[in-house]
Each structure stands twice: as structure tokens, then as C-alpha cells.
Amino acid sequence: MSNLLTWITFLPLIGAVVVSVLPKGRPQYAKWVAAAFAAVDLGLTGWLIAGFDRARGGAMQFAVDVPWVPQAAIRYHLGVDGISITMLALAALLGLLAVVGSWKVTDRPKTYFVMLLLLQVGMNGVFMALDFVLFYVFWELVLVPMFFLIGMWGGARREYASIKFFIYTLAGSVFMLVGILALYLAPNSGTFDMLALAKLGQAGVFRDIEGWVFLLFFLGFAVKVPIWPLHTWLPDAHVEAPTAASVLLAGILLKMGAYGFIRISLPILPHAARAWAPWIALLAVISIIYGAAVAFAQTDLKKLVAYSSVSHMGFVMLGIAAMNPEGLNGAVAAMFSHGVVTGMLFFIVGMVYERTHTRQIADLSGLSAAAPVTGGLLAFASFASLGLPGLSGFVGEFLSLLGAWRASTGTSPLFWSGLVVIAAVGVLFAAAYMLWMVLRVVLGRPSEAVRSVTDASGREIGVLLPLIALTLIVGIWWGSLLGFVDPAVKALLAATGAA
Amino acid sequence: MGSIALIAPELVVLATAVLVLFADVFARGRERAAAWIGVAGLVAAAALALFGGRGTVALFGGQLAVDGMALFARVATTLLAAVFLLWVAGAGLKRGSVREFSSLVLFATLGGMLMVSARDWVVLLLALETATMPAYVLMGFDRKDDRSLEGAMKYFLLSMVASLLFLYGMSFVIGMSGTTLLAKSHLEPGPAGLIAAVFVCAGLLAKLSAAPFQWWSPDAYAGAPAASVAFVSAVPKITGVVAFARVVQYLAPQAEGLWIVLVVGAIASMLVGNLAAYPQQDLRRLMAYSGVAHVGYLLVGLAAGARPIAGATAAGAHAGLTAAVFYSLAYAVPSMAVMLVAAEEGDRLDDFKGLASRRPAAAWLLVLFIVSLVGIPPLAGFAGKFYLFGAAIGSGLTWLALIAVLMSVVSAGFYFRIIHAMFFAEPVKTASAAAPGRPAALALAACALAVLAIGIAASPLLAALGFALP
Numbered sequence: 001m002s003n004l005l006t007w008i009t010f011l012p013l014i015g016a017v018v019v020s021v022l023p024k025g026r027p028q029y030a031k032w033v034a035a036a037f038a039a040v041d042l043g044l045t046g047w048l049i050a051g052f053d054r055a056r057g058g059a060m061q062f063a064v065d066v067p068w069v070p071q072a073a074i075r076y077h078l079g080v081d082g083i084s085i086t087m088l089a090l091a092a093l094l095g096l097l098a099v100v101g102s103w104k105v106t107d108r109p110k111t112y113f114v115m116l117l118l119l120q121v122g123m124n125g126v127f128m129a130l131d132f133v134l135f136y137v138f139w140e141l142v143l144v145p146m147f148f149l150i151g152m153w154g155g156a157r158r159e160y161a162s163i164k165f166f167i168y169t170l171a172g173s174v175f176m177l178v179g180i181l182a183l184y185l186a187p188n189s190g191t192f193d194m195l196a197l198a199k200l201g202q203a204g205v206f207r208d209i210e211g212w213v214f215l216l217f218f219l220g221f222a223v224k225v226p227i228w229p230l231h232t233w234l235p236d237a238h239v240e241a242p243t244a245a246s247v248l249l250a251g252i253l254l255k256m257g258a259y260g261f262i263r264i265s266l267p268i269l270p271h272a273a274r275a276w277a278p279w280i281a282l283l284a285v286i287s288i289i290y291g292a293a294v295a296f297a298q299t300d301l302k303k304l305v306a307y308s309s310v311s312h313m314g315f316v317m318l319g320i321a322a323m324n325p326e327g328l329n330g331a332v333a334a335m336f337s338h339g340v341v342t343g344m345l346f347f348i349v350g351m352v353y354e355r356t357h358t359r360q361i362a363d364l365s366g367l368s369a370a371a372p373v374t375g376g377l378l379a380f381a382s383f384a385s386l387g388l389p390g391l392s393g394f395v396g397e398f399l400s401l402l403g404a405w406r407a408s409t410g411t412s413p414l415f416w417s418g419l420v421v422i423a424a425v426g427v428l429f430a431a432a433y434m435l436w437m438v439l440r441v442v443l444g445r446p447s448e449a450v451r452s453v454t455d456a457s458g459r460e461i462g463v464l465l466p467l468i469a470l471t472l473i474v475g476i477w478w479g480s481l482l483g484f485v486d487p488a489v490k491a492l493l494a495a496t497g498a499a
Numbered sequence: 500m501g502s503i504a505l506i507a508p509e510l511v512v513l514a515t516a517v518l519v520l521f522a523d524v525f526a527r528g529r530e531r532a533a534a535w536i537g538v539a540g541l542v543a544a545a546a547l548a549l550f551g552g553r554g555t556v557a558l559f560g561g562q563l564a565v566d567g568m569a570l571f572a573r574v575a576t577t578l579l580a581a582v583f584l585l586w587v588a589g590a591g592l593k594r595g596s597v598r599e600f601s602s603l604v605l606f607a608t609l610g611g612m613l614m615v616s617a618r619d620w621v622v623l624l625l626a627l628e629t630a631t632m633p634a635y636v637l638m639g640f641d642r643k644d645d646r647s648l649e650g651a652m653k654y655f656l657l658s659m660v661a662s663l664l665f666l667y668g669m670s671f672v673i674g675m676s677g678t679t680l681l682a683k684s685h686l687e688p689g690p691a692g693l694i695a696a697v698f699v700c701a702g703l704l705a706k707l708s709a710a711p712f713q714w715w716s717p718d719a720y721a722g723a724p725a726a727s728v729a730f731v732s733a734v735p736k737i738t739g740v741v742a743f744a745r746v747v748q749y750l751a752p753q754a755e756g757l758w759i760v761l762v763v764g765a766i767a768s769m770l771v772g773n774l775a776a777y778p779q780q781d782l783r784r785l786m787a788y789s790g791v792a793h794v795g796y797l798l799v800g801l802a803a804g805a806r807p808i809a810g811a812t813a814a815g816a817h818a819g820l821t822a823a824v825f826y827s828l829a830y831a832v833p834s835m836a837v838m839l840v841a842a843e844e845g846d847r848l849d850d851f852k853g854l855a856s857r858r859p860a861a862a863w864l865l866v867l868f869i870v871s872l873v874g875i876p877p878l879a880g881f882a883g884k885f886y887l888f889g890a891a892i893g894s895g896l897t898w899l900a901l902i903a904v905l906m907s908v909v910s911a912g913f914y915f916r917i918i919h920a921m922f923f924a925e926p927v928k929t930a931s932a933a934a935p936g937r938p939a940a941l942a943l944a945a946c947a948l949a950v951l952a953i954g955i956a957a958s959p960l961l962a963a964l965g966f967a968l969p
Contacts, residue, residue, distance in 0.1 A: 071966050072886065072967070073968070137881075163919075166911065167911055170875075170911055178900055181888060182892055182897065184968070185889065185892050185968075
């Protein structure tokens with residue numbers, strides 16, 4: 001039982017090794033083996049959730065802590081609290097769905113599924129790591145498989161998009177590496193343990209270096225989130241990536257950045273976080289408006305979804321910058337919901353593209369007439385994305401805005417309430433561009449491209465069903481998600497003295 | 500007896516080198532037998548070095564001594580040379596005799612082993628020459644090729660100049676201290692002492708092909724057979740860095756400002772190496788510049804080891820030096836492996852096009868090596884850089900560490916040109932020249948395993964070096 005986290009993390013690695021040694025002549029085995037490993041991994045995660053004590057959601061549970069490199073005090077330290085278990089569940093679920101959603105990949109399938117499984121190792125590990133070096137290892141581990149997924153199975157501009165993704169995110173994270181070392185080498189520190197560092201940070205040990213270390217971490221996390229103006233890799237990568245990779249990019253990799261802010265920047269550098277919070281909130285609101293405005297102008301369906309991510313992640317960052325329970329609960333809920341809903345959108349866009357070989361909105365009108373199920377699914381996902389009350393998207397955005405509003409009772413009321421007003425306009429924008437897209441794609445007279453499409457297959461509906469269910473459950477019963485998140489958020493804020 | 504046990508590995512390598520040289524007497528007609536004998540001798544030497552322990556070799560009046568760094572470097576170089584000869588045994592050479600080639604590799608290894616144990620200026624110089632002399636021949640091994648000879652000539656000339664710089668500085672040091680023992684080196688305070696130290700370091704910088712002395716290496720490498728480059732560009736760096744670290748250890752505390760020379764060398768090498776690698780079409784030139792860049796990272800560690808900071812402990816300085824030595828191994832393994840694949844496939848970047856479909860296993864191993872050179876965890880290159888930059892920040896050189904990490908990102912661009920060629924580009928040729936033998940594949944697999952192990956299980960290696968992050 002105590003090794004459960006290790007198993008969840010490295011089971012996909014075993015899967016990757018098994019897939020890579022499968023006999024050459026039978027490429028179709030690869031997807032079955034990959035799916036089996038991903039399914040067992042999800043099963044283990046389910047078992048973890050069942051055993052998780054929600055009342056103690058603020059504490060790290062199932063912890064493993066053994067020395068790794070004693071010469072540098074690096075430890076193999078894993079653990080989950082309510083925030084990480086939420087993200088882990090999302091990663092394990094989307095990981096399995098990505099495998100099943102790639103059932104029709106026939107181009108070098110072995111390599112493809114090995115890459116998906118390797119990606120899963122990094123995604124799982126990053127949300128459990130409590131040692132900073134271990135965290136960095138998992139953080140960087142996702143780069144290489146994602147690079148190959150985009151570069152080998154991507155669209156027309158895949159080479160450019162893959163290298164841009166790699167260099168951009170690598171550039172961000174190496175700054176973080178310097179920050180990690182600076183924290184360790186600060187006087188009276190000498191640890192990479194994130195929990196110990198948080199205690200030291202709250203005691204003010206890093207006062208002298210806090211400002212610039214926060215900036216280094218900001219660069220690492222903000223590129224990943226991404227926050228405007230560091231977002232330019234995202235549209236290229238998301239659009240060129242194959243469907244499953246787009247799902248995981250949007251669903252999990254972006255969350256890693258936001259998770260970094262929550263798990264690292266806030267608790268370890270609380271004073272700097274408070275000082276920088278208004279600026280982050282400002283950038284978040286710019287991201288909301290900018291992402292929405294650019295999404296409006298897109299003629300490519302996948303690009304529209306990609307830019308909507310920039311906008312949605314802006315809400316996440318706004319909630320984090322608020323630094324109060326409402327804001328952080330909202331941020332985590334928005335992260336979860338965005339993972340589920342955008343995953344759904346990318347899957348549907350992939351289904352449509354597979355059948356029509358176009359993603360141009362103008363060429364896709366009348367989808368529901370030709371393929372009612374697909375059209376209905378797209379409409380549902382779009383409603384969830386625009387934040388319709390009763391669906392999951394609403395929870396996060398509402399709480400984030402509430403948190404930001406609450407922050408306006410603090411030092412600079414005018415600034416924060418102004419931000420909330422502008423962000424609320426962003427919600428309106430989201431409704432507008434999404435509904436306009438639904439209007440043009442789902443409704444209307446079937447175009448040449450969609451006239452003869454087949455409707456969603458059983459497998460495709462099966463992939464989307466869990467996501468639809470989660471959208472509804474979280475949207476209607478907020479406590480199903482926040483029951484995990486809230487205790488962790490409260491514990492985190494109480495420790496930083498901000499609650 | 501203790502003395503003999505300590506230098507037993509060197510004796511074994513020497514005996515093997517001589518044996519290999521005359522291998523055709525008893526293994527007539529079997530060219531590659533020589534390489535196999537070399538592998539056996541080197542593995543035996545590595546085992547002896549590993550279990551022979553540490554201490555001063557009393558036999559030579561304390562001129563040779565084995566400490567953690569020397570132990571590490573002797574085991575590392577002998578094993579790497581063994582892997583290299585294993586590859587030679589499998590793949591053979593395009594031109595020339597395997598027997599002579601293997602023997603030269605063994606002599607170069609012997610020089611390196613003595614270099615890391617040397618505790619005397621004269622022994623250090625002699626060992627340095629013993630290590631480089633065979634390298635000249637290896638670089639010009641393709642006797643019929645003018646470019647190979649030109650490259651060897653350039654290498655020879657600059658290497659001689661480097662030796663003279665070193666010798667010149669060394670004569671100052673010996674004159675000031677009145678003894679040739681390293682530990683008793685004494686530098687007069689003031690400019691004279693600093694000049695002596697700078698000359699010594701300039702000689703070593705040139706030997707390691709650090710900027711601004713880097714210009715010979717791309718030309719020399721581009722003329723030489725790729726197999727020679729694989730060895731000469733990678734393996735001697737380990738022992739060279741140990742020698743450098745030792746010189747810094749003894750001279751830096753007495754030569755205030757020496758660290759600035761190293762910092763300048765580090766920045767120049769990182770910039771020149773990483774930027775000049777971009778336009779290269781010849782893999783040997785590309786890896787030559789990449790080597791310059793990696794020497795730049797190494798110098799970050801040496802600079803950290805040389806920098807006196809208020810309240811710093813000896814352990815702090817030691818961290819920089821040992822981190823540099825650790826990094827030299829983390830660099831040498833993947834770098835050698837990349838050149839070995841080049842020796843199989845061809846020297847030009849175009850020769851790598853379509854390798855992923857021709858030889859997928861080799862292509863994925865190359866990805867592993869390249870990703871390690873970029874410094875992505877959990878591989879060797881990451882571990883190496885992590886401790887290196889940790890030591891630098893610990894010595895107050897945070898800005899230098901920032902330049903170094905940024906340069907690592909820059910390096911990703913040109914390394915990925917190799918990956919691009921292998922995976923994304925249209926093949927130029929359809930078949931590999933000749934399938935290399937199984938031992939060659941084993942050698943590459945060993946390198947891959949080492950790249951993983953150095954990254955994930957760094958702890959025992961760091962313990963052997965006596966490294967501790969301050």
C-alpha cells in the first residue's frame with residue numbers, strides 16, 4: 001500500500017518497455033498493451049482515491065520518502081493531498097482516453113504508444129513529487145515524448161511546432177532549475193524537500209532572494225500555463241499535435257504550470273507571491289481577454305479551441321493570484337474542468353477532422369444534420385467550455401471571479417474590482433465565440449465536406465462518455481470535486497498566513 | 500607491496516599496450532583480436548583500480564598518489580576506453596591496422612591514468628605528453644588522406660604550443676616554490692605568481708580546446724577518421740579535467756583572480772561552442788564545437804572551485820572541482836557514443852537522414868545520447884549540470900549559472916538538427932554502409948546504460964569523488 005504512488009507513477013514506464021519489445025510483425029498489439037497498462041494505472045488511481053482521507057485532505061497522504069542522492073540531500077519523496085490527487089486523477093483518466101482515442105493510429109504504432117506511456121510517467125509524477133529535484137525530473141520528462149508526438153504524428157507544420165514547443169518550455173524550466181538550486185543554497189536551507197522549503201519560506205528564510213527566485217519560477221511556470229505574452233508556442237503546438245497529444249497538452253501539461261504556482265510559488269515564497277499577485281492577476285486578465293479575442297478571429301476550429309485555452313487558463317491564474325480560499329478552489333476547479341472539457345473538444349475536433357479532412361469552420365456547417373451525435377457532443381462541450389451553470393466550467397470561473405472580488409476588499413479595491421469586471425467581460429466573450437462557432441458548425445445546411453460523414457462510433461462515444469459524466473457531476477454537485485480540494489487549499493493558505 | 504597494488508592498473512595497461520602492439524605474432528590473420536586483448540586488459544585494469552583503493556605510491560617519493568578524483572577518473576577512462584575498443588572489435592576500421600590503433604588507444608589511456616595520479620609538476624607534464632602523443636597519430640591515422648594529415652598537423656602544432664605555455668608557467672611555479680611537488684607549490688603574491696598560474700591554465704585550456712584556443716579542434720576533427728574523433732574528443736577530457744582541477748586546487752588559493760580567467764574561458768567557450776555549432780553540416784565539426792561548449796560548462800565548475808568567497812569552506816571549493824570531474828564523464832560517454840554512430844553511418848549530417856527507418860534502435864539510442872547532452876533529466880547530462888551549477892551558485896556565481904543554463908537551451912537547437920535528420924528528413928541514402936558487428940552494438944548499449952545509470956544512480960559516483968553540494 002505504501003508503494004501505491006510509486007506503482008501509479010512507474011507502471012506506464014513498465015508498459016512503455018513492454019510495448020517497445022513487442023514483436024515487430026504485430027503492430028496491433030501495441031494499442032491493446034498500452035490500453036491495458038493505462039487502464040490498470042487508472043484503476044490504481046481509483047483505488048488511491050478510495051483510500052484517500054478527505055477529512056485530512058490538507059495533509060500529504062500515501063507518502064514515500066527515501067534518500068536518493070544523499071550527497072545533495074535529494075530524496076525520492078512522493079505524496080498526495082487534495083489538490084494533487086485531483087490533478088492525478090485527471091492525468092490518469094486522460095492518459096487512458098488518449099490511448100483509446102488513438103485506436104486508429106497506424107503510422108508506427110509501437111513508437112506512438114511508447115511515447116504516450118512515457119508521457120504518462122511524467123504527468124503522474126509531477127503531481128506527486130514532493131522533492132524539488134524529483135519534481136523537476138518529472139517536469140522535464142514530458143518534453144521529449146511530447147516533442148516526438150508532435151514532430152512525428154503532427155500536422156503539416158509539425159517540425160516547426162515541435163521544436164518551438166521544446167525550446168520554449170525548456171527555456172522556461174531551466175530558469176526554474178537555477179531557482180531550485182538557489183533555494184537549496186540559501187543560508188539555513190540545505191533541503192530540496194518542498195514541504196520543508198515551504199516551512200522555511202513561511203519563516204522568512206528566503207527573504208533576501210525571494211523576489212528574484214519568484215521571478216525564475218514564474219518564467220518556468222508561466223510558459224507552461226501559458227500566460228500572455230509567453231503563450232506563443234501554444235497555438236502552434238496544440239494545432240499541429242495529433243489529437244491525443246493535443247488532449248494531453250491542454251488537459252495536463254498546461255495544468256502543470258498552474259500546479260507549480262499553487263504547490264511551489266505560493267507556499268515557498270509567500271511574501272513574494274503576495275507582492276507579485278496583482279501583476280499576475282493583471283497578466284491573467286490580459287490572457288482572458290486576449291485569448292478570447294483571438295479565438296473570435298479564428299477560422300480553424302482547432303485553433304479556436306487552442307486560443308480558448310489561453311483564455312481559460314487566465315481564469316485559473318486569476319484565482320491563484322487572489323490567494324484566498326475561493327480563488328484557489330476556483331483555480332483548481334477550473335483546471336480540472338478545463339482538462340475535461342478541452343479534452344472533450346479536442347477529441348471531437350479530431351473526430352471531425354478525421355472524417356472531413358478539414359478544420360475550417362466555414363467548410364463544416366450543418367454538422368448535426370449529417371452527424372447528429374457528433375454535432376450534439378460538440379454543442380455540449382462548447383456549452384461546458386463557455387461556462388454554462390450546471391456544467392463544470394461554471395464552477396471554476398465563478399469561484400475564481402468570486403475570489404478576485406474578495407481580494408478587492410484588501411489593499412487595492414479599485415484595481416481588483418476593475419479586474420473582475422474585465423474578466424467578467426471575458427466570460428461574455430467566451431460565450432460569444434463559442435456560440436458563434438456552434439452556430440456556424442453545428443447548425444445550418446450541411447456543407448460539401450460534412451454531407452457524407454459517418455456519425456461518432458461506439459468507441460468514440462465511449463471515450464467521451466466519462467468526460468461528459470464528469471462535466472455534469474462536477475457542474476451539479478460541486479462538492480464532489482471541492483470536497484477534495486477545499487481542505488488542501490485551506491491548509492495551504494493557513495500555512496502561508498493568507499487565509 | 501602497497502605501491503605495486505596502487506599502480507597495478509597502470510602496469511596492466513602498459514603490458515596490454517605492448518602485447519597488443521605485437522599481437523600479430525601470436526594472433527596472425529585475426530586483425531580484431533588485438534582490440535579484444537585491449538578490452539580484456541582495460542577491464543582488468545578498471546577492476547584493479549576500483550579495488551586497489553587510495554593512497555600515496557611510496558615507490559616514487561610521493562610523486563604519484565591516488566585520491567577520490569584519481570580513482571574515479573582511472574576507473575572511468577579505462578572502462579570508456581574498453582567500451583571504445585569493444586566497438587572497434589565489432590565495427591573494425593575503415594583504413595589502417597586495428598592492432599596499431601588499439602595500441603595507441605591503450606598508450607593514451609595509460610598517459611591519462613598517470614596524469615590523474617600525478618602529484619608532481621614534471622610527472623604531470625610527462626603524463627600529459629604521454630596521453631596526447633598517441634592522439635596525434637590517431638588523428639592522422641588515415642595516412643593517405645591529406646585532410647587527416649592536415650588536421651593531425653594542426654592538432655600537433657597547437658598541442659605543442661599548449662605544452663610550452665604550460666611548461667613556461669610551470670617553470671615559474673617551480674622556481675618560486677623550490678620544489679616540483681604540486682602540494683608544495685608556492686606562488687609569490689602579486690603579478691608574478693598570477694602570471695605563472697595564468698600560463699599554466701592557458702596551456703590546459705588549450706589542451707581541452709576551450710575558447711579562445713578552440714580553433715584547431717573543428718579543423719582537426721573534420722579531417723580525422725570519425726572513430727579517432729570519438730576517442731580523442733571525449734575520453735581524454737576526463738583525465739584532463741582532473742589534472743586541471745588539481746592545478747586549480749593548489750594554485751587558486753595563492754593566485755587571487757585566477758577564477759576570473761576561468762570564468763572568461765567558460766563564457767567564451769559556451770558562447771563560441773554553442774553558436775558556432777549551428778551552421779555545421781559535418782557531424783565531426785558539430786561535435787567539435789559541442790565539445791568546446793561542454794568544456795565551457797566544465798570551466799564553470801572549475802571557476803567555482805577557484806573562487807575564494809568569504810566564509811567559504813574547503814568543501815565548497817571542492818564541490819566545484821569534483822562536479823567538473825563528474826561532468827566530464829557525463830559529457831564523455833554520450834559524446835563518444837554519438838561519434839561512434841557517426842563512424843558507422845558517415846560523417847555528414849546528411850548521412851543521418853532516415854536513420855530512424857534504417858536502424859531504429861541506433862536512432863533511438865542516439866536520441867538518448869543527444870537528450871543527455873542537452874541536459875534533460877533523468878540522464879547523465881542533467882545530473883552533471885545540476886551539480887555543476889549547484890556548485891557555481893554555491894560559490895556566488897549565480898549569474899554564470901544563468902548563462903550556462905541558457906546556453907544549454909541554445910544547444911538544444913543544434914543537437915536537434917541531428918534528431919531532425921534522423922526522424923523527420925527524407926533519406927538521402929537507403930542502406931547503411933555495412934552492418935556493424937554485434938560487439939559494436941553492445942558498446943553502444945553499454946554507453947546508453949551508462950548514460951542512464953550516471954543520471955539516476957549518481958550517488959555512488961559522487962561518493963567516490965567526495966562531492967557534496969554545500
